[in-house]
Amino acid sequence: MNTFVYDGSSKDLQKAIDLSTKGEKVLCHKCGAELLIIASVEEEAKYGKSSGIYCPTDPSHIQIHFTLGSRRIRFWKEFAPHLLEKLEPQSPSTDNEKNQ
Structure with a gap:
């Protein structure tokens, strides 16, 4: 080992x-x-x-x-969900849907 x-x-x-x-x-x-x-x-x-x-x-x-990543996400979801949306990367399909 x-x-x-x-x-x-x-x-x-x-x-x-x-x-x-x-x-x-x-x-x-x-x-x-x-x-x-x-x-x-x-x-x-x-x-x-x-x-x-x-x-x-x-x-x-x-x-x-x-801090574990799972705890960080839980914190943002509870205390600042509007900021979490800005932090999460958007998938290409979501971006394409917005452009249509």
């Missing part, structure tokens, strides 16, 4: 999530512990933590919180 040492940088965030999802070990750059990566609503419920990346040894090593 491959391992990846993650230092908390934003440039490697997606790589860390992808490797974790594939079952690879993602390790803390300070202590070598396997990081807890929570990237779904189901995992949030399982671990009782918000989505993010956590070092189980010491939160000062790595503790990154992020």
Whole structure:
């Protein structure tokens, strides 16, 4: 099994999530512990933590919180649906229908 040492940088965030999802070990750059990566609503419920990346040894090593896309859409639908329409890309068929 491959391992990846993650230092908390934003440039490697997606790589860390992808490797974790594939079952690879993602390790803390300070202590070598396997990081807890929570990237779904189901995992949030399982671990009782918000989505993010956590070092189980010491939160000062790595503790990154992020918002899941599904939550972001739910927020916009509830609090600003008129803005959501502007943010969502229009499909070509919708654009063609408007031009007819």
